[in-house]
Amino acid sequence: MSGVLLDCIQIAKGFPGVQALKGVDFSLRRGEVHGLVGANGAGKSTLAKIIAGYERPDAGRMLLNGEAVAFRSPADALRRRIVTVHQDINLIPTLSVADNIRLNNELVHRHWGLIRRKETHASITELLDRYELDVSPNTLVAELTYDERKMVQIIKAASHELDVLLLDEPTAALTQGEVEIVLKLIRSLAKEGIGIIFISHYLNEIFAVCDRTTVLLDGARVAEYQQHSTSANEIVTAMLGQELVSDMQRPAPFTAEGVEAPALSVRKLSVPGRLVDISFDLGAGEILGVTGLSGSGASDLARAIFGAGGTRQTGEFFVSGTKASLRSPLDSLQRGVALLTNDRLREGILPDFSIVDNVCLPRLNEYATGPLQLLDRPAMRESGDMVVRQMKVRAVSAMSAMKSLSGGNQQKVLLGKWLATTPQVMLLDEPTIGIDIGAKHEIRNTIARIASGGVGVILFTSELDELVQLCHRVIVLFRGTIVEIFAGAAIDKQSLLHRSTAGKD
């Protein structure tokens, strides 16, 4: 075929324990924007890494302009005019726009090896004009807004001599208006004849900018669509595969009878740049799911409620019908609101502390006894033993160091730690992330158990199975706003994924 720039044929790649790619075909034409979508773990990033030279395929061939290539490093790929723009912004904030764009690619004087400032300035001005970015080349990157930095990052990539541009989630942290600007830049780059691979979770953007879309599922290509002849629904179905949703167990319907006030009410909660005007009620005994793509604000919502999200938020909270400020974690814990964070290693465990000390950390003052107010260590030990027993923690004893436990068991201890504070509202941020199946199952059982005991639970998760199996209602967030609240039988994976990726219709 003429115009084919890059052709990947039967690319396969395995990692210990998982076959990430099982023989995937992927092609890219000149001047085309080709979308690459799939659920988490479908193999998108592995394919992208192989194309960009970060990983080497186990099997399969790659043709660039009809010539077989095998990259041994990202520098190799760069020499063959394949440039990657990573999701994170890797610009140096203390350098100017021009210095960042020319970093390691400086225009230098032939004899002296010094930077040719005038020529650099002129070439960067020309570049910024061409892509309609209205900033001065001398502006420090630190002074730019987030979308301007993303633009600079893409323009920096485009300043290389390139044929293929790989964009990994280029709009992940942008607001809606900013997205438009970045998409426009992508279109104008494609017009110059560059082939662009566009990885995104946002289906509306896929439709706005792509010519073709490839859908990956479990390491295989399940569909390839021409953009003008498909719908978001069709793509979502392909992303989920043939899995039957109806087979799954569902929780008994939630009734708020006999309970006067909701366990927690959130009114007009906003966090600048993160959340806009969030309001909802949580019943005592209810499991409320909150889901959305990364950057949708789910994690921010959990932290904002718990008082761990900084001081710039506005809005009101009511716990069991009475107003509560929930301004700090201490404040929230005293009002019976607890948070299990999603980052077990950085914000969860103290690895060198024993299980007992980890469990008792939020309640240390309760254990002060006697005239000297020293710790009642037998009572602490008892509390630790109880968590080990109730949460079925596999450990030598409650005095074992936290670091000697597996991830799943650490997570069980942390959940036990918060439940020991006897919360009325339990916020769970990705409670089963990165743990083994057995521990996942036990934690999900515990969540159902505490809710049936009258605790209001908010489950922030991106695992669709978990939402369908556990939740009475599910809030879908999209770029910081609530797009829809599903309840009961209306909770199915298809609609959840559709709303998370496409926002409002």
Add this chain to the structure above:
Amino acid sequence: MAEFERHAASASRPERLATVLSGSYGLIQSLAVLIALAVAITLINPAFLSWVNITNLMAQMAPMLIVAAGMTVVMIAGEFDISIGSAVALTAAICAVVTTQYGGLAGVALSMVVGPAIGIINGLIVTKGKIPSFIATLGTMMMARSLAFVVTKGKVISGLPDSFTGFGGARLAGIPVSFVLAVGVFIIGWVLLTRSPFGKKVYAVGANHQVARLSGISVDAVKIAAFVLVGLTASIAGNVLLARIGAIQADTARGLEFEVIAAVVIGGTSLTGGHGNILRTIVGVFVIVLIRNFMNLARIDLFWQDFATGLIIIIAVLLDVLQKRIGARLATGARRAATSVSPANQMK
């Protein structure tokens, strides 16, 4: 369940061994260094082991010991305080000036406020101003030293009443009272760190302040309290020092902060916080004091002494880092062994 119990028992042995090793290896190692030093000194000069020399050393090291106890608390909380040398000098200066004019009681009472006050200032600058403690206390170090010169007008202050200086030479069962006091400070520090809610919070804040904050602990309050405690020990040490010498000049205790930090580090307290055993700090102080004593007795040029001390600090920390790496490897090895034998155990 029975299978699980058996599995747990089989896992416990290597794991417990690893825990015991990584827990006490440092203590054994520092005690070994200490004994080696003592033997070496005795070989050079048998008089080292005489009771007179030992009690002299005790009285000499008491102020440093007392401050080291407080410094351990601050360092476990993840901070430093390099203003304590100046705090000791300012305390002693104020005590001396006030005592000579208004009597010992007023002098001690007033001077005991100096250290905690500097501690509050340090704590507020570090927590509310979010300035690294090294810089914050560098500033207060210079300011307190300057105040010591202002208070003494740059002169040696002497002429303290006998009731005051008598304490400096006092003995309890033959042991200098100042040393007994230092031991008391360590006992209180040990109880505070290991048996009180505050102590657990200090460790938690130093290990991971984010986890501590999310657990409802007021990180700022814990850090400020730690700075106040080290300030308090500086004031106690200032009074002890003044009582022993009987006179004071503003230049006293210059560089004490670095010797103390070195002692705490040699004692195995982590430079990044969260780890440490206050009792091992005693060993650290002994090591520093004995090295100086050794070099004096061996007639090593005075100008080389700081060089040697510096070298020993680096070696001690290197050994500590190595030991932690080995301990971590043992622990993960034991865990891996435990998980890999479990299916076999369950088959039986």
